[in-house]
Amino acid sequence: MSQVELRSLTKHYGRQPAxxxxxxxxxDGEFFVIFGRPGAGKSTTLKVIAGIExxxxxxxxxxxxxxxxxPPQRRNVAMAFESYALYPHISVAANxxxxxxxxxxxxGIDERQRRISEVAELLEITPLLNRRPSQLSGGQRQRVSxxxxxxxxxxGVSVTLLDEPIAHLDARLRHWLRGELxxxxxxxxxxxxxxxxxxxxxxxxxDRLMVLIDGRVRQVGTPLEIQTHxxxxxxxxxxxxxxxxxxxxxxxxELARQARQHGAHPAAATVGIWPTDAKLDRTQxxxxxxxxxxxxxxxDAIVRVDVPGGxxxxxxxxxxxxxxGEPINVHPAWERAHYFGxxxxxxxxxxx
Amino acid sequence: xxxxxxxxxxxxFFAISxxxxxxxxxxxxxxxxxxxxxxxxxxxNYARLLADTFFRQAYGNTVLFVVxxxxxxxxxGLALALAVHSLTRGQRLVRLAILxxxxxxxxxxxxxxxxxxxxxxxxxxGLLRAVGIDPVAWLTDxxxxxxxxxxxxxxxxxxxxxxxxxxxxxxxxxxxFEAARVDGASGWRTxxxxxxxxxxxxxxAAILLRAIEAFKLFDIVFYITGGGPGGATGTxxxxxxxxxxxxxxxxxxxxxxxxxxxxxxxxxxxxxLILQRALSRPDLSGEQAFARRQSRTREVEHG
Numbered sequence: 001m002s003q004v005e006l007r008s009l010t011k012h013y014g015r016q017p018a019x020x021x022x023x024x025x026x027x028d029g030e031f032f033v034i035f036g037r038p039g040a041g042k043s044t045t046l047k048v049i050a051g052i053e054x055x056x057x058x059x060x061x062x063x064x065x066x067x068x069x070x071p072p073q074r075r076n077v078a079m080a081f082e083s084y085a086l087y088p089h090i091s092v093a094a095n096x097x098x099x100x101x102x103x104x105x106x107x108g109i110d111e112r113q114r115r116i117s118e119v120a121e122l123l124e125i126t127p128l129l130n131r132r133p134s135q136l137s138g139g140q141r142q143r144v145s146x147x148x149x150x151x152x153x154x155x156g157v158s159v160t161l162l163d164e165p166i167a168h169l170d171a172r173l174r175h176w177l178r179g180e181l182x183x184x185x186x187x188x189x190x191x192x193x194x195x196x197x198x199x200x201x202x203x204x205x206x207d208r209l210m211v212l213i214d215g216r217v218r219q220v221g222t223p224l225e226i227q228t229h230x231x232x233x234x235x236x237x238x239x240x241x242x243x244x245x246x247x248x249x250x251x252x253x254e255l256a257r258q259a260r261q262h263g264a265h266p267a268a269a270t271v272g273i274w275p276t277d278a279k280l281d282r283t284q285x286x287x288x289x290x291x292x293x294x295x296x297x298x299x300d301a302i303v304r305v306d307v308p309g310g311x312x313x314x315x316x317x318x319x320x321x322x323x324x325g326e327p328i329n330v331h332p333a334w335e336r337a338h339y340f341g342x343x344x345x346x347x348x349x350x351x352x
Numbered sequence: 353x354x355x356x357x358x359x360x361x362x363x364x365f366f367a368i369s370x371x372x373x374x375x376x377x378x379x380x381x382x383x384x385x386x387x388x389x390x391x392x393x394x395x396x397n398y399a400r401l402l403a404d405t406f407f408r409q410a411y412g413n414t415v416l417f418v419v420x421x422x423x424x425x426x427x428x429g430l431a432l433a434l435a436v437h438s439l440t441r442g443q444r445l446v447r448l449a450i451l452x453x454x455x456x457x458x459x460x461x462x463x464x465x466x467x468x469x470x471x472x473x474x475x476x477x478g479l480l481r482a483v484g485i486d487p488v489a490w491l492t493d494x495x496x497x498x499x500x501x502x503x504x505x506x507x508x509x510x511x512x513x514x515x516x517x518x519x520x521x522x523x524x525x526x527x528x529f530e531a532a533r534v535d536g537a538s539g540w541r542t543x544x545x546x547x548x549x550x551x552x553x554x555x556x557a558a559i560l561l562r563a564i565e566a567f568k569l570f571d572i573v574f575y576i577t578g579g580g581p582g583g584a585t586g587t588x589x590x591x592x593x594x595x596x597x598x599x600x601x602x603x604x605x606x607x608x609x610x611x612x613x614x615x616x617x618x619x620x621x622x623x624x625l626i627l628q629r630a631l632s633r634p635d636l637s638g639e640q641a642f643a644r645r646q647s648r649t650r651e652v653e654h655g
Contacts (some may be wrong), residue, residue, distance in 0.1 A: 050534050051533075052530045052533065071533065072530075072533040072534045073533055073534075073536045075534075078534070079531070083525075085525075085527030085530060086531075087528055087532070088549070089549030089550065094545075098532075098537065099534075101541075102535055102536030102538070103536070104536070105536065148531075148535070
């Protein structure tokens with residue numbers, strides 16, 4: 001395990017920049033998540049850390065050891081690939097054993113077997129150990145791929161890289177493994193870098209995370225910091241489940257008037273309101289709107305409401321029923337609203 | 353009407369393949385000579401073949417050419433394909449250079465190599481002499497003549513094996529190789545556990561096609577040694593040609609080619625059967641690993 005530093009890392013594919021001046025320091029033993037949409041550069045970052053791809057510019061440093069020019073074989077990283085990358089002609093057990101048998105990693109057969117059964121148990125793939133990858137379903141393959149990375153934790157691995165390792169599992173397993181991964185990582189105390197486009201997953205496991213948009217780092221912080229202080233509208237637009245409502249404040253509108261009245265920053269061009277930070281009622285006051293659609297989700301329901309400035313998603317209790325087309329009033333908790341300037345950068349608000 | 357539409361290719365197939373084949377089989381059961389004489393002899397020709405030392409030598413030579421030649425070409429072709437595939441630049445040029453021999457007609461190849469290997473005036477011996485090695489009787493000594501044919505055949509056909517395997521390599525997914533690098537695998541293990549197994553389908557195609565072709569080896573031998581010295585490099589197709597068309601013993605020559613055909617069919621079928629079985633068998637190493645694990649757990653449970 002070690003600290004991982006990315007120093008002004010840039011990667012071009014032809015003319016296309018995939019990573020643009022990425023600068024971040026991942027702490028020793030940290031569970032660090034790279035959060036971004038597909039194509040943001042998450043996999044590229046991991047591949048550059050692993051040494052599979054060479055950066056066009058910049059440096060990768062493990063501890064105080066610069067890694068540029070050192071091949072992946074000698075970086076001692078463990079990695080789970082988004083596309084699984086299993087070895088097709090050897091069994092699941094042999095796939096899991098493969099990284100343990102590399103030259104220079106003298107791990108005895110008993111220890112190897114112990115690790116394989118432990119990881120197989122964790123990922124529920126014990127009955128599959130004698131199968132070939134071609135005989136597995138997509139979710140099973142993904143678990144084997146994850147297992148091949150986890151089997152090495154605690155063997156002096158400098159960093160574990162997980163590229164969307166549970167994206168293709170069913171909801172039950174995904175939810176359960178999320179917690180298990182976190183537990184496993186803390187127990188083994190390995191520096192882990194985890195790429196995910198999924199908000200819930202990313203914010204649930206991370207010690208800290210980095211928001212990557214179009215190859216640029218837009219924000220680095222703890223999940224709480226990012227939730228309470230999203231750096232700009234792009235970041236704010238990616239977080240929350242459902243995501244934060246971002247509404248334009250044009251000067252003459254009712255929304256802008258009310259926002260000012262409740263202490264909005266004079267330069268604010270956009271207001272961000274969490275779906276849980278607004279109430280709906282049928283009395284007077286608030287922002288007038290029209291119910292667009294209702295999604296009942298058990299105890300809660302998501303109500304989409306058309307208001308001046310955009311369409312909001314509001315989380316309410318299911319006990320209240322709303323009909324599409326019905327006029328409704330939205331009461332935001334203004335004291336918790338986030339304000340962003342004309343360039344999208346955060347300028348205030350968002351008290352807890 | 354629909355039969356009319358497939359009539360041309362069908363007629364072509366009959367004219368080119370089926371009629372000559374049936375005719376050859378029929379010929380092999382007669383004592384027909386090139387002047388038109390002779391009659392039905394049943395399996396006499398085949399009985400004669402068994403005892404014919406010339407035929408047995410040619411048959412042995414053919415089998416050796418196939419086994420040694422194709423094995424050597426496969427190993428060389430695979431090595432070349434791996435080497436070229438790993439080049440970071442200049443792949444296109446090297447590929448072209450390697451493929452050149454394939455584009456030359458076999459008779460020309462024979463001519464080129466006969467010149468190169470000529471004992472007295474050939475450049476190969478010239479080079480050997482220049483570095484102080486005694487000249488070698490490439491085409492007149494029976495062992496060296498045999499080796500020379502192997503070399504020339506390999507020179508012309510290794511590029512074919514290379515082409516098939518290189519194309520196979522290019523279609524392999526890149527991720528398992530990236531994973532292997534991250535997993536710290538040595539070059540040898542990557543090759544043995546990943547590259548080679550993934551290349552098996554392409555290897556089967558290359559070896560089978562080459563083996564079938566090599567059984568019919570004719571042109572290179574015909575031009576370079578004519579089967580000599582003393583039949584040391586004669587092949588079945590060469591002997592069949594001499595017997596049927598030079599000596600005019602059509603029936604007997606036909607019997608030789610029929611034996612050749614049956615051999616090729618038998619080998620192709622057996623190898624396909626073996627491969628099918630090998631590929632459908634569950635992975636043994638995985639099963640063993642699992643069994644070992646199971647017994648280990650039992651030991652722990654029973655103290």
